[in-house]
Amino acid sequence: MPTSAAAHFSATYRVRAHCPEGHLFAVELRLDDGPCGRRRLSLPAWCPGSYMIRDFARQVVRIAAQDADGRALTLTKLDKQTWELDPGPDAALPLLVQYQVYAWEMSVRSARLDCTHGFFNGPSLLLAVDDLVGQPVCIELLPPSGAAYAYWRVATSLRPLAAEPLGFGTYQADDYADLIDHPVLMGRFDLATFQVRGVAHRFILAGRHRCDLPRLERDLARVCEQHAALFGELPLDRYLFLTSAVGEGFGGLEHRCSSALLCSRDDLPQVTAAPDVAPGEGYRRFLGLCSHEYFHLWHVTRIRPAALVAGGLNAEVHTRLLWVFEGFTSYYDDLALVRSGCIAPAAYLQLLAETITRVLRTPGRLVQTLAESSFDAWTKFYRQDENGPNAVVSYYSKGALVALALDLGLRQGTGGRVSLDDLMRALWRRYGQTGIGVPERGLEVLAAELSGLDLTDFFARAVDGTADLDLEPLLAGVGISMRLRPPTGPKDFGGAVERFAPATPAPSLDLRLRPGTGDAMVENVFSGGAGESAGLAPGDQVVAVDGLRATASNLERLVAAVPADTVLRLHVFRRDELLELTAIPRPAPADTCELMLLTAVPEHVYAARTAWLAGRS
Ligand code: ZN
Numbered sequence: 023m024p025t026s027a028a029a030h031f032s033a034t035y036r037v038r039a040h041c042p043e044g045h046l047f048a049v050e051l052r053l054d055d056g057p058c059g060r061r062r063l064s065l066p067a068w069c070p071g072s073y074m075i076r077d078f079a080r081q082v083v084r085i086a087a088q089d090a091d092g093r094a095l096t097l098t099k100l101d102k103q104t105w106e107l108d109p110g111p112d113a114a115l116p117l118l119v120q121y122q123v124y125a126w127e128m129s130v131r132s133a134r135l136d137c138t139h140g141f142f143n144g145p146s147l148l149l150a151v152d153d154l155v156g157q158p159v160c161i162e163l164l165p166p167s168g169a170a171y172a173y174w175r176v177a178t179s180l181r182p183l184a185a186e187p188l189g190f191g192t193y194q195a196d197d198y199a200d201l202i203d204h205p206v207l208m209g210r211f212d213l214a215t216f217q218v219r220g221v222a223h224r225f226i227l228a229g230r231h232r233c234d235l236p237r238l239e240r241d242l243a244r245v246c247e248q249h250a251a252l253f254g255e256l257p258l259d260r261y262l263f264l265t266s267a268v269g270e271g272f273g274g275l276e277h278r279c280s281s282a283l284l285c286s287r288d289d290l291p292q293v294t295a296a297p298d299v300a301p302g303e304g305y306r307r308f309l310g311l312c313s314h315e316y317f318h319l320w321h322v323t324r325i326r327p328a329a330l331v332a333g334g335l336n337a338e339v340h341t342r343l344l345w346v347f348e349g350f351t352s353y354y355d356d357l358a359l360v361r362s363g364c365i366a367p368a369a370y371l372q373l374l375a376e377t378i379t380r381v382l383r384t385p386g387r388l389v390q391t392l393a394e395s396s397f398d399a400w401t402k403f404y405r406q407d408e409n410g411p412n413a414v415v416s417y418y419s420k421g422a423l424v425a426l427a428l429d430l431g432l433r434q435g436t437g438g439r440v441s442l443d444d445l446m447r448a449l450w451r452r453y454g455q456t457g458i459g460v461p462e463r464g465l466e467v468l469a470a471e472l473s474g475l476d477l478t479d480f481f482a483r484a485v486d487g488t489a490d491l492d493l494e495p496l497l498a499g500v501g502i503s504m505r506l507r508p509p510t511g512p513k514d515f516g517g518a519v520e521r522f523a524p525a526t527p528a529p530s531l532d533l534r535l536r537p538g539t540g541d542a543m544v545e546n547v548f549s550g551g552a553g554e555s556a557g558l559a560p561g562d563q564v565v566a567v568d569g570l571r572a573t574a575s576n577l578e579r580l581v582a583a584v585p586a587d588t589v590l591r592l593h594v595f596r597r598d599e600l601l602e603l604t605a606i607p608r609p610a611p612a613d614t615c616e617l618m619l620l621t622a623v624p625e626h627v628y629a630a631r632t633a634w635l636a637g638r639s
Contacts, residue, residue, distance in 0.1 A: 066335030139209025144202025276318030328459025349421010529607035556605030
């Protein structure tokens with residue numbers, strides 16, 4: 023650390039990838055000035071963008087403090103995440119707090135380190151100093167020692183102070199909130215760069231892969247441009263996608279100037295594929311993830327719920343608005359793919375139909391409102407158990423459908439004058455550009471103000487009620503026909519069709535099996551269904567149906583083979599005890615959505631559809 027650089031900062035963090043084999047980061051926090059009295063140091067209990075208590079401090083394995091002369095200082099632990107540093111009367115500055123953090127979680131939210139790469143999200147590693155949280159700080163990043171690590175590079179959106187591009191060295195942050203908003207990846211990785219509205223964007227890819235980076239670069243640039251066009255500006259001077267490719271994985275976390283992504287390497291566009299082939303299911307999912315996190319750079323990291331602006335990271339912060347922030351983002355993530363031309367309208371309808379199906383297959387939607395789901399995210403949505411589908415509705419999926427209903431409703435109610443795009447721009451101007459938090463009813467007020475429509479009943483039903491949204495007439499207004507039918511099998515998630523085929527409901531036990539096992543292990547039993555009436559429970563292993571051996575692959579077939587309302591004899595292991603139950607399968611519910619793009623539609627309907635899918639009011 024050059025002393026000239028350190029002199030500007032009252033706190034300096036030095037993070038070394040200390041022991042890749044033991045998965046340990048070593049952090050040294052140096053306090054150069056400020057009051058020499060007692061001060062509190064803490065790690066956050068949760069990280070922005072992920073509403074669950076994670077108690078990052080549990081991974082601190084040792085911590086100690088000393089002064090500039092090497093004298094040990096008293097560091098007292100006050101609670102699960104807070105320490106009090108007492109330098110005493112004679113401590114020589116600077117004070118040094120040294121600690122190690124165990125880092126071995128493959129997640130975008132925490133930290134990991136081994137001999138292939140290192141990654142950390144600030145809240146999991148960097149202590150806050152209570153009297154310095156508003157002060158500028160700097161952070162020095164150091165590689166593991168040894169020749170094997172000589173080719174490691176660094177990717178972060180932190181602003182360099184004394185570091186080469188992609189190099190280890192010193193970076194700076196405006197304050198603690200800024201410091202922990204730039205995840206860091208170190209190791210060997212590949213890199214693609216592109217420009218959006220003159221702003222440099224970098225895409226970092228770590229992990230083994232065969233990704234067609236030029237293709238990804240081209241598609242990502244179109245998606246990012248689409249979002250920038252929606253909001254009318256790109257409020258940053260750099261952006262970074264930090265991606266780790268693994269065998270099986272999916273996740274993303276948004277930040278103001280970057281996003282951390284985890285994906286399956288098979289979801290990346292492969293170099294072997296023909297360059298112009300339409301994105302397959304996996305690549306569409308990955309592009310959707312990038313699109314989602316990028317949209318958050320406006321909506322969540324700059325347009326923020328007032329509760330989160332005022333909140334803090336030491337305990338849960340409650341808002342009823344996550345359906346606006348995650349739901350609307352989920353709506354726009356896929357919509358941007360079709361608007362940017364990365365996928366065709368039929369492919370978009372496929373995604374939309376799957377979302378509708380997912381919501382309709384959640385009995386919890388009839389129990390929990392979107393506002394409640396948002397409020398209780400900490401203990402319900404993020405901590406779902408086997409009863410989750412019966413008790414919880416996703417503010418992502420149902421929130422996306424409310425966004426769709428609001429968008430089409432606004433367009434139809436105002437004769438095409440106002441759309442959800444206008445509402446997003448108004449949110450941006452009123453709350454994003456000003457930094458003022460969105461009040462709990464802020465979006466509803468703004469929507470009414472902008473459109474002149476009375477939307478009280480819509481929001482009461484969609485957000486504070488549990489009735490299903492009436493999407494069919496809204497979709498008809500843009501020339502899309504919607505139908506619900508029973509599923510044809512376990513891999514039927516609905517989709518886009520060219521014509522509606524007849525469908526007959528097969529008898530069903532209305533349950534879901536645990537994936538990835540050959541045995542018929544029950545994962546969920548849906549409320550009010552035939553499985554629940556029979557007395558089946560999550561964790562049961564169904565071993566026979568009417569005396570015939572049942573497995574994960576044939577259970578559904580065995581049940582569907584008999585007429586509905588026939589009594590079936592089930593043999594089931596619960597824990598280690600064999601039970602005999604009787605079940606009366608019922609016709610599977612019509613919970614599978616099909617959407618059809620109508621070709622012969624009146625001109626005004628065609629114009630409305632084109633405006634919607636092209637992103638015009
Ligand atoms: Zn999100």
